Amino acid sequence: MKPVRSLARVMLSGIFVVSGARNLQNPGRLAPAAKPVTDRLAPLIQKNVHPRFPTDAETLVRVNSATQLIGGLMLATGKFTRPTALVLAGSLVPATVAGHPFWKNDDPAMRSNNQIHFLKNLGLFGGLLLAAADTEGKPGLRWRAGHRIGHSRRSMQRAVRTARRETKIAVRSAATARRLPG
Incomplete structure (x- = not known):
């Protein structure tokens, strides 16, 4: 069963590696969409992480992108797969809420497109939860x-x-x- 698990992890991690690298190179294109979410997260980050941690949208997009890139590579290579899958699942939540708010779209085509991407991310989230729970056949x-x-x-x-x-x-x-x- 190991080859199936390995292949599944590589397939699951692909989108995180590609989008993480792309968004890390150009975070400015996502910053406007991320701003409403990052503005709500900023007080929590300053309170729980560090008061001087940068909380502007572009920096947080960059941090999330780096998390997804590194996490995707770790998941693909089988390093710390269970905690990595949880971290990737956590990084997917703000990206999905900020990037695909279909409930805010008036245009039916845009609403449908965002809804499809939202549901795709929900499926990825489910796959990551399965990867986080997978003990590779060993007792948990x-x-x-x-x-x-x-x-x-x-x-x-x-x-x-x-x-x-x-x-x-x-x-x-x-x-x-x-x-x-x-």
Whole structure:
């Protein structure tokens, strides 16, 4: 199944690598569309990241593009695939909201085009969530923790049974030793 996973990750990452590189080279073309979203995110970024972190639309487009480019390359090469898929999914949200607000379009053709791209990004988001959840056939952390707890519980129960059995044997031995003429 590894070749299928590898191919799927490469296919999923392609759009992030290409669009990330393109938008990193020319962030100015996306800045006007991103401005309403970046203006709403700016206070959160200054509060949670750093007060002097640049929050202008062009810089944030550049940061998002670099995230998508690097994340796409990491996903394609299989490096840290699960966290990378989550980061890419997170970077897709503001790009989708800013880039394809079909609910704001009055022109039916523009509305339809943006709606298609919005739904495409929603599908990419779903694929990234699957990639983030994929353990490549290995047991996940939750299963391993539960299995380890169950194993520990069984080991403890065996130890308790053994201790009881040895205690009974010791008690019988002591009782027998007291009855023996000494």
